[in-house]
Amino acid sequence: MKHKTLSSCLVLIATVGTMAQVCAQQQQDPTRTITSITGDLYRAQNNAHYTVFLVTSEGIILADPIGPDFATWLKAELAERFDVPVRYVIYSHYHDDHASGGDVFADTAEFIGHENMPVNLAREEGNESFKDVRAPDRTYSDRMTVTLGGKTVELVHSTPSHSDDSTILIFPEERTVFAVDFVSARRVPFRTMGGGPVAPWIEATAQLQTLDYDILAPGHGEIGTKADVDDYEGYLEDLVAAVTEGIAAGQSLEELQQSIMLEDYQEWAQYEAWRAENIQGTYEGLTSSEE
Ligand SMILES: [Zn+2]
Ligand SMILES: [Zn+2]
Incomplete structure (x- = not known):
C-alpha cells in the first residue's frame, strides 16, 4: 500500500x-487512532504499535508511551478530550519501540515498571535507540495494584519469555488485559521470536490464561478475546510439536520450512510473512537447548 x-x-x-x-x-x-475498548478504557495506535489508557476523575493511567512524537500527539488529544493529566505511565517492558517517549508525561506522571526493567536499561546505556526511554520511578517484583479516582489496575509480572521484565496490566472492572509482544490475537509471533526456546512463551501464555479477563488488548495487531489466546497457545504448541518431530526425523531447517505449513492458521495476520521465521526460531531454540 x-x-x-x-x-x-x-x-x-x-x-x-x-x-x-x-x-x-x-x-x-x-496512522494514529484512539478507540474505545469498554467503559473508560481506551486503545491508542501509532502505526503497528498500540497502548491503552484508563480515564478516571483524578487523572489518566497510561500504559506504554510508544515514542516521543506519538506521546506528544497523545498528550494533546488527552488534554482536549478528557481534561485530566496522565498520572501514571506503566511500562509493558523495556524495549525502546514501546517504552520511549515517557518524558512527555514527566510533568504529571509517576513511572512504574518491573524491577528487571532498570537492569535491562542499564545494559543498554549508550545505545542510541534507548535514549528516549525514561526509567521507572517505582518498580515491583511479582504483583502491584495501582488505584486512582476509584479505579484499579493490577500489574502482574509475566513469566520471562519475550523479555524478563514484562508486565501484564489487568483492568478488572473492564475485564481486559494489556499484554505486549509475547502474545497476540489471530496473528503469528514476530519473526524468529528471538531464536530462543519457545517453551517459556507457552508458559507465559498459560500464565496469562490463569487470569480472569475477557478482552486481550495486545501491543500489536487486532484486539482479541481470551479464546484467541487459547488459539495462540495452540499455535505455539503445534509449532513446537511439528518442529520437534521434523528434527527427530532428521530434517534440515529448509526442509522443515517447506513441509510445516500450519494450515489451521493461514488466515492469521503475518502468516505469509513470518511462518518460515517462526519455524527457524523454534528450530534454533530446540537445537541450541539440546547442547
Ligand atoms: Zn518487545
Ligand atoms: Zn513490539
Missing part, C-alpha cells in the same frame, strides 16, 4: 512539481 502511494506520488511530482511537498507529507503521516 505504501509503495502504491509512493509511485502515484512520483507521477504527481513528475507532472505537477508543487505536489511534491504534499506527497512527502502523506508518506510521513503515521
Whole structure:
C-alpha cells in the first residue's frame, strides 16, 4: 500500500512539481487512532504499535508511551478530550519501540515498571535507540495494584519469555488485559521470536490464561478475546510439536520450512510473512537447548 502511494506520488511530482511537498507529507503521516475498548478504557495506535489508557476523575493511567512524537500527539488529544493529566505511565517492558517517549508525561506522571526493567536499561546505556526511554520511578517484583479516582489496575509480572521484565496490566472492572509482544490475537509471533526456546512463551501464555479477563488488548495487531489466546497457545504448541518431530526425523531447517505449513492458521495476520521465521526460531531454540 505504501509503495502504491509512493509511485502515484512520483507521477504527481513528475507532472505537477508543487505536489511534491504534499506527497512527502502523506508518506510521513503515521496512522494514529484512539478507540474505545469498554467503559473508560481506551486503545491508542501509532502505526503497528498500540497502548491503552484508563480515564478516571483524578487523572489518566497510561500504559506504554510508544515514542516521543506519538506521546506528544497523545498528550494533546488527552488534554482536549478528557481534561485530566496522565498520572501514571506503566511500562509493558523495556524495549525502546514501546517504552520511549515517557518524558512527555514527566510533568504529571509517576513511572512504574518491573524491577528487571532498570537492569535491562542499564545494559543498554549508550545505545542510541534507548535514549528516549525514561526509567521507572517505582518498580515491583511479582504483583502491584495501582488505584486512582476509584479505579484499579493490577500489574502482574509475566513469566520471562519475550523479555524478563514484562508486565501484564489487568483492568478488572473492564475485564481486559494489556499484554505486549509475547502474545497476540489471530496473528503469528514476530519473526524468529528471538531464536530462543519457545517453551517459556507457552508458559507465559498459560500464565496469562490463569487470569480472569475477557478482552486481550495486545501491543500489536487486532484486539482479541481470551479464546484467541487459547488459539495462540495452540499455535505455539503445534509449532513446537511439528518442529520437534521434523528434527527427530532428521530434517534440515529448509526442509522443515517447506513441509510445516500450519494450515489451521493461514488466515492469521503475518502468516505469509513470518511462518518460515517462526519455524527457524523454534528450530534454533530446540537445537541450541539440546547442547
Ligand atoms: Zn518487545
Ligand atoms: Zn513490539
